[in-house]
Amino acid sequence: MTTDVSKLPRLAYTKLYINPVSTAGASRKGEKSTEYFVGVNSILVDRKPIRINSTLLSINNRGFGGVKISTVSPYTVLESSIYSTLVKAFDEAFFGGWNESRVMPVKPFKDCYTATVRTPLGVAVPDLAFVFEDNVKWDIYGANSMVEISRDVHCLGFLDGGSNPRTSVVIGAHQLEDNLLQFDLAANKLAFTETLLWEGIECSNFKF
Ligand SMILES: *[C@@H]1O[C@H](CO)[C@@H](O)[C@H](O)[C@H]1NC(C)=O
Ligand SMILES: *[C@@H]1O[C@H](CO)[C@@H](O)[C@H](O)[C@H]1NC(C)=O
Numbered sequence: 459m460t461t462d463v464s465k466l467p468r469l470a471y472t473k474l475y476i477n478p479v480s481t482a483g484a485s486r487k488g489e490k491s492t493e494y495f496v497g498v499n500s501i502l503v504d505r506k507p508i509r510i511n512s513t514l515l516s517i518n519n520r521g522f523g524g525v526k527i528s529t530v531s532p533y534t535v536l537e538s539s540i541y542s543t544l545v546k547a548f549d550e551a552f553f554g555g556w557n558e559s560r561v562m563p564v565k566p567f568k569d570c571y572t573a574t575v576r577t578p579l580g581v582a583v584p585d586l587a588f589v590f591e592d593n594v595k596w597d598i599y600g601a602n603s604m605v606e607i608s609r610d611v612h613c614l615g616f617l618d619g620g621s622n623p624r625t626s627v628v629i630g631a632h633q634l635e636d637n638l639l640q641f642d643l644a645a646n647k648l649a650f651t652e653t654l655l656w657e658g659i660e661c662s663n664f665k666f
Contacts, residue, residue: 479521
């Protein structure tokens, strides 16, 4: 089966930003970053915004903070306070309604669970979402939020980036898998779809 991805209906857009101070390892001081920053207004767990310090979500004049997309990072890395708030909300939603429990963590993850109910969008867990500017939402389901360790053990695929990271949120490759992203640099725009698993298609049968 092939699918003409350009005809998929759920393409959404958000603005791309350039960090005025490069965050790339090998850059010279004062050189502009060529990485892809996006504006995130809130993060949802189980459709509810979590309480985070919103200052962390914007880039300050020294180039610290903000949210970037990096396929170099295997998993999404969150500043410590964002990480712990997200995990707490996730646990409350998960244990409240789902009768699941935590199990011994498996490195590099700290939050691993028995999670046994499978759906076409991955193992059943509370939904996460990034809300971009203009209320454009990017939902993240089990296939992208969780990493399968064994049949019954899944770990939350987010990492704690410590308390003063250069960039507060680095959205990594696992969360982007089977989502279609188009970086339109001329227009400073990111076009994306939420998981293509909705259509029963995966990266292997795309036709561009
Ligand atoms: C929010 O984060 C900024 C940037 O790290 C920090 O300067 C500020 O003190 C924080 N505010 C609160 C209430 O924690
Ligand atoms: C929750 O899990 C416990 C222990 O596995 C089980 O005894 C109980 O029946 C479960 N409750 C529901 C509502 O599934």
